[in-house]
Amino acid sequence: MIKAYLIDLDGTLYHGRHRIEGADKLIQTLNEQAVPYLFVTNNSSRTPQGVADHLNEMGIPAEASQVCTSAVSAAEYVAEESPGAKVACIGEAGLLQAIDEAGLQRTEEKPEYVIQGIDREFSYQKLTKALRWINDGAKSILTNPDLQLPSDDGLTPGAGTIGAAIEAATGVSPTVIGKPSSIIMKSAIERLNLRADEVAVIGDNMRTDIAAGAAAGCETLLVLTGVTTKENMDNHISATKIRPDHVFDNLHKLIEWLSQHASQASKKG
Numbered sequence: 001m002i003k004a005y006l007i008d009l010d011g012t013l014y015h016g017r018h019r020i021e022g023a024d025k026l027i028q029t030l031n032e033q034a035v036p037y038l039f040v041t042n043n044s045s046r047t048p049q050g051v052a053d054h055l056n057e058m059g060i061p062a063e064a065s066q067v068c069t070s071a072v073s074a075a076e077y078v079a080e081e082s083p084g085a086k087v088a089c090i091g092e093a094g095l096l097q098a099i100d101e102a103g104l105q106r107t108e109e110k111p112e113y114v115i116q117g118i119d120r121e122f123s124y125q126k127l128t129k130a131l132r133w134i135n136d137g138a139k140s141i142l143t144n145p146d147l148q149l150p151s152d153d154g155l156t157p158g159a160g161t162i163g164a165a166i167e168a169a170t171g172v173s174p175t176v177i178g179k180p181s182s183i184i185m186k187s188a189i190e191r192l193n194l195r196a197d198e199v200a201v202i203g204d205n206m207r208t209d210i211a212a213g214a215a216a217g218c219e220t221l222l223v224l225t226g227v228t229t230k231e232n233m234d235n236h237i238s239a240t241k242i243r244p245d246h247v248f249d250n251l252h253k254l255i256e257w258l259s260q261h262a263s264q265a266s267k268k269g
């Protein structure tokens, strides 16, 4: 039985600055049913508070404690593997804060880890530093593998593109935290204090949300509000070799399903 949900953001609840029809109602429904949920995003530049603010501005109620970013998950992953480790950071505010809050020590001297996310001030100099740190034995951690990001004036390179440059320079493949990796989902599931089979993932992207959810052992709910459409869904299914457990044309259909699910669950007691 599903006890909680992990919900994707871009393409599922909003497009850029525009709320997707039904997104506010979806969150309201979960709140009314007292079903726990977390927002799970590959975005590593925003802090959880920044993500919550963005949702609130669009009329979708959210608190920082409900936000799981790839930056927070990356920092928690390193802190669990090596508490208080010395880490070098290539990234923005969200990643810097996550590293500090996980009790890791930020340094550019002999780091044990290089944690890299999106860094819009990435440079040849930073690439050189990363090459030398990793060559000297630092472990390479990539917050999320997204190669391209949409922006108001067109595509921009994502954290994965910077990661590809570092990987090319070092010959070392990073540990990837964000979707489609199951690591971000596992850290969210841990925060919920549930088992994977008690959690369902809601997302618009077969190759990231649904793949990560399936890899983590969660039930998967695909919404056709973003990347995946009725037309391209079969291509995505054959490319990923994963079939989502449920598919919804829009968020209203998902809300109907959630309401039925909740009433069945309450009957079962």
Ligand SMILES: [Mg+2]
Pocket: 008, 009, 010, 011, 012, 203, 204, 205, 226
């Ligand atoms: Mg999405």
